[in-house]
Amino acid sequence: MKRLLETQEQNLALFVQRLVLALVVFPHGAQKLFGWFGGYGFSGTMGFFTNTMHLPAPLALLVILGESAGAVLLAFGAFSRVAAFGITSIMLGAIVTSHAQHGFFMNWFGAQQGEGFEYHLLALALSVPVMVFGGGKYALDSWLVEKLAPAPRLAKALAHG
Numbered sequence: 001m002k003r004l005l006e007t008q009e010q011n012l013a014l015f016v017q018r019l020v021l022a023l024v025v026f027p028h029g030a031q032k033l034f035g036w037f038g039g040y041g042f043s044g045t046m047g048f049f050t051n052t053m054h055l056p057a058p059l060a061l062l063v064i065l066g067e068s069a070g071a072v073l074l075a076f077g078a079f080s081r082v083a084a085f086g087i088t089s090i091m092l093g094a095i096v097t098s099h100a101q102h103g104f105f106m107n108w109f110g111a112q113q114g115e116g117f118e119y120h121l122l123a124l125a126l127s128v129p130v131m132v133f134g135g136g137k138y139a140l141d142s143w144l145v146e147k148l149a150p151a152p153r154l155a156k157a158l159a160h161g
Contacts, residue, residue, distance in 0.1 A: 007134025014136025029068030077139025
């Protein structure tokens with residue numbers, strides 16, 4: 001558990017990456033979960049993912065939770081690596097299933113059938129370092145490591161077996 005939560009506690013760049021990623025991804029998750037920002041909400045999104053895109057329901061649920069709850073966890077730096085892994089997986093999946101076929105560029109002027117994958121690459125550039133190195137400065141992960149660590153005497157006893 002410690003390895004999963006460890007982070008470079010003084011790394012301000014990871015903090016900025018984590019926070020920007022959370023701020024960019026959360027609105028997309030809120031569209032899917034709550035119907036905010038013009039989204040379809042949980043039922044509509046589940047229907048689209050399972051009926052139109054033919055994703056298994058558990059995977060569709062993980063996408064919705066990864067973009068909503070995962071973004072909140074990132075904002076606080078709690079389980080940063082897990083949340084970043086979820087978002088990394090979602091972005092890679094979105095590129096492969098929906099966006100690569102439309103090329104690189106977003107569809108700013110309605111000139112193509114769908115959106116390209118440039119947004120997803122930028123999200124990956126933010127999520128991969130957090131997944132690898134942790135949440136950085138101000139991450140709750142550091143606090144969680146301390147709270148979840150076994151008592152020193154118990155750790156010593158277990159080490160000497």
